[in-house]
Protein backbone atom coordinates (compact mmCIF):
# COMPACT_ATOMS: atom_id res chain seq x y z
CA UNK A 1 0.00 0.00 0.00
CA UNK A 2 1.33 3.38 -0.92
CA UNK A 3 -0.23 6.65 0.05
CA UNK A 4 -0.67 9.13 -2.74
CA UNK A 5 0.08 12.74 -1.96
CA UNK A 6 -2.54 15.42 -2.43
CA UNK A 7 -2.18 17.61 -5.48
CA UNK A 8 0.16 20.50 -4.66
CA UNK A 9 -1.76 22.76 -7.06
CA UNK A 10 -5.37 22.24 -5.96
CA UNK A 11 -5.02 19.90 -2.90
CA UNK A 12 -7.29 17.32 -4.53
CA UNK A 13 -6.78 13.85 -3.13
CA UNK A 14 -7.91 12.09 -6.30
CA UNK A 15 -4.36 11.94 -7.56
CA UNK A 16 -2.91 8.83 -9.12
CA UNK A 17 0.47 7.61 -10.27
CA UNK A 18 0.74 7.20 -14.02
CA UNK A 19 3.38 4.48 -13.81
CA UNK A 20 6.07 6.56 -15.49
CA UNK A 21 7.35 8.36 -12.44
CA UNK A 22 4.68 11.04 -12.45
CA UNK A 23 1.75 11.84 -10.19
CA UNK A 24 -1.26 13.15 -12.05
CA UNK A 25 -4.17 15.18 -10.72
CA UNK A 26 -7.34 14.52 -12.72
CA UNK A 27 -9.06 17.61 -11.33
CA UNK A 28 -6.68 20.31 -12.48
CA UNK A 29 -4.40 18.35 -14.78
CA UNK A 30 -1.30 19.07 -12.72
CA UNK A 31 1.54 16.56 -13.12
CA UNK A 32 4.61 16.32 -10.93
CA UNK A 33 7.44 13.87 -10.49
CA UNK A 34 7.36 11.14 -7.90
CA UNK A 35 10.14 12.13 -5.56
CA UNK A 36 12.87 9.54 -5.92
CA UNK A 37 14.36 10.35 -2.53
CA UNK A 38 11.04 9.84 -0.78
CA UNK A 39 10.76 6.38 -2.29
CA UNK A 40 14.35 5.68 -1.32
CA UNK A 41 13.72 6.70 2.25
CA UNK A 42 10.85 4.28 2.58
CA UNK A 43 12.89 1.44 1.16
CA UNK A 44 16.11 2.17 3.03
CA UNK A 45 16.84 -0.14 5.92
CA UNK A 46 19.94 -0.48 8.02
CA UNK A 47 21.27 -3.89 8.87
CA UNK A 48 24.14 -4.95 11.06
CA UNK A 49 26.84 -7.44 10.10
CA UNK A 50 24.45 -10.33 10.79
CA UNK A 51 21.57 -8.87 8.84
CA UNK A 52 19.55 -7.72 11.85
CA UNK A 53 17.54 -4.57 11.35
CA UNK A 54 18.96 -1.55 13.13
CA UNK A 55 16.94 1.31 14.53
CA UNK A 56 17.65 4.70 16.01
CA UNK A 57 18.54 4.34 19.67
CA UNK A 58 19.82 0.77 19.38
CA UNK A 59 22.88 -0.43 21.24
CA UNK A 60 25.44 -2.18 19.06
CA UNK A 61 28.79 -3.86 19.53
CA UNK A 62 31.77 -3.17 17.29
CA UNK A 63 32.84 -6.47 15.68
CA UNK A 64 36.34 -5.53 14.58
CA UNK A 65 39.04 -3.12 15.60
CA UNK A 66 38.42 0.17 13.85
CA UNK A 67 41.42 2.43 13.40
CA UNK A 68 40.47 6.05 13.46
CA UNK A 69 41.81 8.43 10.88
CA UNK A 70 44.39 10.96 11.98
CA UNK A 71 45.88 8.87 14.76
CA UNK A 72 42.77 9.10 16.89
CA UNK A 73 43.33 5.65 18.30
CA UNK A 74 41.47 2.41 17.78
CA UNK A 75 37.94 1.51 18.70
CA UNK A 76 38.40 -2.02 19.95
CA UNK A 77 36.37 -5.00 18.87
CA UNK A 78 33.67 -5.57 21.46
CA UNK A 79 33.19 -1.88 22.25
CA UNK A 80 29.57 -1.19 23.10
CA UNK A 81 27.98 1.76 21.37
CA UNK A 82 24.76 3.08 22.83
CA UNK A 83 22.01 5.11 21.30
CA UNK A 84 23.07 5.01 17.66
CA UNK A 85 21.54 7.28 15.05
CA UNK A 86 21.05 6.01 11.51
CA UNK A 87 22.05 8.35 8.72
CA UNK A 88 22.47 8.23 4.96
CA UNK A 89 25.93 7.73 3.62
CA UNK A 90 28.97 5.51 3.46
CA UNK A 91 29.34 5.64 7.25
CA UNK A 92 25.70 5.18 8.05
CA UNK A 93 25.69 5.25 11.85
CA UNK A 94 26.24 8.37 13.92
CA UNK A 95 27.13 7.69 17.51
CA UNK A 96 29.12 8.68 20.53
CA UNK A 97 31.71 6.36 21.96
CA UNK A 98 33.04 6.80 25.49
CA UNK A 99 36.59 8.08 25.29
CA UNK A 100 36.32 8.97 21.62
CA UNK A 101 33.36 11.29 21.31
CA UNK A 102 31.09 11.69 18.32
CA UNK A 103 31.90 9.59 15.30
CA UNK A 104 30.50 7.71 12.35
CA UNK A 105 30.56 3.97 11.88
CA UNK A 106 29.64 1.59 9.12
CA UNK A 107 26.73 -0.70 9.90
CA UNK A 108 28.64 -3.65 8.43
CA UNK A 109 31.13 -3.42 11.32
CA UNK A 110 28.62 -3.60 14.16
CA UNK A 111 26.25 -6.15 15.59
CA UNK A 112 23.09 -5.40 17.45
CA UNK A 113 23.60 -5.94 21.18
Ligand SMILES: [Zn+2]
Pocket residue numbers: 007008009010011012025026027028029030
Ligand atom coordinates in the same frame (compact mmCIF):
# COMPACT_ATOMS: atom_id res chain seq x y z
ZN1 LIG B 1 -4.85 19.36 -8.85
